[in-house]
Amino acid sequence: MRIGIDVGGTFTDLVVTGVEGGIAQFKTHSTPMDPSIGVFRGLAEISETYGVTLDQLLLDVELIVHGTTVATNTLVERKGAKVALITTSGFRDLLEMREGLKEDRYNLRMASVEPLIPRYLRMGISERVKYDGSVHIPLDVESLRKTLLELKGEGVESLAVCFLFSFMNPDHELKAEAEIRKVFPDAFVSLSHEVLPQIKEFDRISTTALNAYVGPELGKYLGNLQQRMGDHGDQRKILIIQSNGGSAPIEDSIKFAVRSILSGPAGGAKGAAKVASSLGEENVIALDMGGTSTDISIIEGGRPHVANEKFEAGWKISVPMIDIHTLGAGGGSIARVDIGGVLRVGPDSAGAEPGPACYGLGGEDPTVTDAALLLGLLDGTSFLGGKASLDKNLSEQAIKSKVADPLGLSITDAAEGILRVVSNSIAEGIRLASVRKGLDPREFSMVAFGGAAGILANQVAREVGIHKVLVPQAGPVLSAFGMLTSELRYDFSQSYPSGLNVLDLEEMTSRLRIMEKQGKDQLRENGVTDEEINVEFSADMRYLDQIYEVTVPIPGLDLDGARLKEEWADNFHQRFEELYSYRQSDQEIRLVTLRVTASAPLPEIDDSGSAGNSVVDFDQDDAVMRQVYIGSWESVPVLKSDGILIGQKVRGPAIIESKFTTVVLNQFNEVTKNSDGTLIIGLENLVSDGSKGGVAAGSDPVTLSVVENRLESIAIEMMDVMLRTSMSQILNSSRDFSTAILDSKCRLIAQGEGIPVHVSALPIAGEAILNTFGDDIHPGDMFALNDPYNGGSHLPDITVIKPVFKNGELLFLTINRAHHSDVGGATHGGYNPSATEIFHEGLRIPPLRIHDKGRPRDDLLAMLSANVRLPENFLGDLNAQIGSVSIAERRILELVDHYDAGTLLAIIDGILSATERQVREFISDWPDGVFKGES
Incomplete structure (x- = not known):
């Protein structure tokens, strides 16, 4: 017998394998003050189920693998240890300066991320190791000793040590640790050369400080867990799941606590990989949809993709972790109508309390769960395996008052719209997560799990173009199951x-x-x-x-x-x-x-017998029927998952229910049950119903939201390509560039985050290209300019524009403006305080064709690069811009194929009209008159 345990914010999930019947699932409420209490409640429920004492259960268990959100919650809730930082003199403020970026460029009053360690506890010590590991300034041990005594008086509980280039020579950090142990013999100590022995000082200091911040709290929890296990006679080593999808003993997990920040979601990705691999599917997209959010991970060659850095709660973590893309889209995501009359869903969530309106706990906002209930996709009388019931009338009131009436829709259309918008948001998340890896999601299958995934998985798959969806028998608790496969x-x-x-x-x-x-x-x-x-x-x-x-x-x-x-x-x-x-x-x-x-x-899991105990085939026509809206109101069969035979085929439309989840099949689905209980859903006719055609599409508020999200994701992908391929620090660190999409009238229809002064001038640059070249613009062409008299700003800002054609018709312009580190001129960088005319500032580029029908004009590119001080750097940045606008062209053509050009342009007109309404509403209460301001 083996047990996997996943402690979440609301529920603690437990999976038992190696018992009669295969995999057994258990859920109990989590206990945030001491998560080990919730764990032992779950273990007690398991022991009762199998008729043994808890002591006997723990003796019989061969292996326990545990995932926990303790480290994550400690960081998010800012309840970590009182930490001091010991670092090289002059660098103590690096933790607060971060990477020098302003996360929200449109918020003039944006608050900085609160440092984990206050300045009075960040201490600089005289020492310096050079880039090659040689000692330039020896460690000032006397100064360190005095500093440690001061920190002792401040009640410090944990210390982080991060000296420059300690990964090349850790001697100073080791000496510092020895001195720390004399003053703080029992304190938690985090050394940067152990936590992250690699280049980039902010990455290292952030990760080391995080480790010191969450380590004591995680150690306290795991210590309590070990003690409680010992009280029941069990002294075995419990394995803790790590963010990288592997597992490690408790001692290692405490020392490197930062490695378990994404402990729970990593288990889900591992479980998805295991389920898919057992069915011969090596390339899948894991979709974990819960009440608050949806986690997306990509599994290629049977293994989840691993990233080496990630931001969590505003802090950078640079350790290997399964690459999980989280969206604010779940069963509790709130639907609303913005001031422009466009339907939005998420990222705000109703949470567990008050929860969706249908919970009857005082929530008044309509959610995804309310929409699913109204459309008949959920059985309100047996929610969560019969532990709760849902009030359909409350859902109807919330959707009518806050979505249907404001949009002039029927309640049914409003509920369907909510599901379409959230499905599209998830589909865009899958596309973006995939293309960032250079992958086509249409070549992957999907593993859908989590309590809410079964309702939307097929619609999301259709939006993306995925042909097969796998719903594991252990889907509602797959993170706990996955921990046993690590x-x-x-x-x-x-x-x-x-x-x-x-x-x-x-x-x-x-x-x-x-x-x-x-x-x-x-x-x-x-x-x-x-x-x-x-x-x-x-x-x-x-x-x-x-x-x-x-x-x-x-x-x-x-x-x-x-x-x-x-x-x-x-x-x-x-x-x-x-x-x-x-x-x-x-x-x-x-x-x-x-x-x-x-x-x-770890040893292989024995999940034989997991598929349920049905022994008699059933007649689908004799099943219980329910009125369900799947494009139209239909009476569809409601089936129990454990009543479907292995190998038996079920055609949609149908509803398949199990203890903790519901799976919705539409008329194009056919499902087969595998021997391990997995439902294998095949999708036919992958033309998404998101494309409805006709002029009316331009005024459909749901379609407006769907297309707006898609265009925005394209502009964001352009930014990502630029950020990761450019060569100048002003681009890849300071992010002094902007990306956007214009229509053929040079109207701005989508943008990345960008620089405000850039974005406002991009339509003028597009007009300059059209006015200059007129009808002499062809598929495969690409243009550049920086001339302030043709839509440029200052000369270092070079704009690259690529026209997008379909069937010979110019539809869009993809555009990227970036500040180059040098464009010639009297001074490096283009800022010349003594300039009296534009010719003093550098190379001036009028509208210029740099690619001709798909072929680079190497002579012009050579001329441009010959007039700057760092030609390789210049061409590298220009190539990054070219890659950015080329990616956008590819994505836009996919969108045109999805809707057809006429329908898409009508939708975009609708988006621009909605934007105008938003702006007019926003300024409607401003008094008339002329006002002036100074900056």
Whole structure:
């Protein structure tokens, strides 16, 4: 018997495997003050179910794997330890300065993220290690001792130590730790060279401080859990799921607490990978939809994608973690009508209390759950396995007053609109998460799990173009199930900056082997044999001067040097092109960080007998019928999941219910039950009903919202490509660029975050191109300008524009304006305080064709680059702009194919009209007159 435990904010989920009947599911309420209480309530329910004492249950259990949100909640709720930071003198404010970005450029009064460690507890100590590991200034031990005594008086509970370049030479951090132990023998100590031994000081100081902040609270919880286990005679080591999808013993999990920030969602991704792999599906998109949010992760080759950095609650975490894209779209997402008359759903949620209106707990806002109930998709009499009931009348009142009446829709159309909008939001999230990885989501299947996923999974799949949806039998508790499918895993990293062409392979191999040995030793300490150990080598790489890396597997270390470098370079160029649509083969490749993963699988799960106990085939025509709205009101059969035979086919439309979830099938679905209980849903006729055609589409508030979301996601993808491929720090760090989409009349229809002064001038730049070239614009053309007299701003801001054609008709312009670090002129950077005329400022580019029918005009590009101080840097940034507008063209053409050009243009007219209404409403209470302001 094995038990997986996932502690969430509302419920604690438990899964038991290796028992009669296969997988057993349990849910109990979480206890935030001490989550171990909720865990033991769940264990007590399991022991009662199987008729044994809790002591006997724990003796019989072979393995417990546990995921917890303690670290996440500690960070989000700001209830962590009182932490002090010891860092290099002059760098204590780095934690507050962060990366120098303003997260919301349109909010003049935006509050800064509150630092985890107040300034009076951030202490600079005289010391300095240089980039090569040599000591420039020895550690001032006496000053450190005085500082520690001061911190002792402040009641510090935890300390973070982060010295510059300690990953090249940790001697000063180790000496500091020794001094800390003399004053704080029992304190939690986090050393940056252990937590994150790699380059980028903010990443390292943020991650190290986070580790010190959440570590004591996680340690307290896990200590309580261990003690309670010991009280019942169980002294086994519990494994804790990590953000990377692996598991580790409690001791390691406490020391590196930051590695478990995404503990619960990681279990869901692992569970989805296990379910899909058992069915021969190696490439799937995991869709975990709960009450508040939806988590999306991509599984390729049977393994979830792993990211090496992520922001959580405003703080950067730079450790390997399953790459999970979270959306504010769940069963409790609130629907509303904005002042422009457009329907919005989320990200605000009704939460568990008061919850959706139908809960009857005082909630008055309509939610996704209310819409599903009104359309007959949920059985209000047996919600959550009969533990609760839902009030349909309350749902109707909320939707009528806050959606239907304001939009002039029937209650049914309003409820359907809510589901369409939230489905589209999730579909756009899937598209964006996929294309950022260079993947086409239509080539993937979907694994849908979480309590709310079954209702919307098929609609979302149709929107994206996915042909198969898998709904696991353990779907409502798949995160807990997935924890039992994890592996013991240790990740190691070490920065080793070098050009690939001059790389010292012997030194690199030595560093990799040291990390490999560390991983193998830790696995052996946990009883793993050498035959079970798997080791993988990879590296973070980039083109010269970029700051965002691409992780690429390292070819076999046994290859000769020349061949290894050649294959490695080819792998990098190919991966870069997959992600960003182009490669720069003439650019130098830089190695930044080496990575080693050592892992060993946990024993296989025995889930035989999971499919339920039905032994008699049923006649679908004799099933209980219910009125359901699936495009129209129909009487459809309502089936129990455990009543469907293995291999039996069920045609939609139908509703399939199980204890904790509901699956909706429309008329184009056919479902088959697999031997492990998974429902395999095939989708036919993938033309989404989001495209309704006709002129009326332009005034449909639901379709307006759907298309607006799609256009915005394209503009955001343009920004992402630019950010990760540009070479100048003013672009990839300061983000001094803007992306947008114009229609053929040069009206702004979508934008990324952008710079306000850029965005307002982009339509003028588009008009300059159309006025200059007239009918001499063709598919595959691309244009550039920076002339202030043709829609430019100042000369460093170069605008790249790509026209989008369909069947010979110009429909849109994709546009990117970016501040280049140099455009010639008297001073580097284009800012010349002594300039008296524009010619002093640098190269002036009138509207210019830089690509002619798909072919680059190399002579013009050479002329441009010859007039700047750093031509390689200039062309690298220009290529980033070209990649950005090219990606947008591809996505827009997919949208045109989905709706057809005429319908799409009518919808866009509707969006612009709604925008005008919003603005007029916003300024309606302003007094008439002329007003002046100074800035």
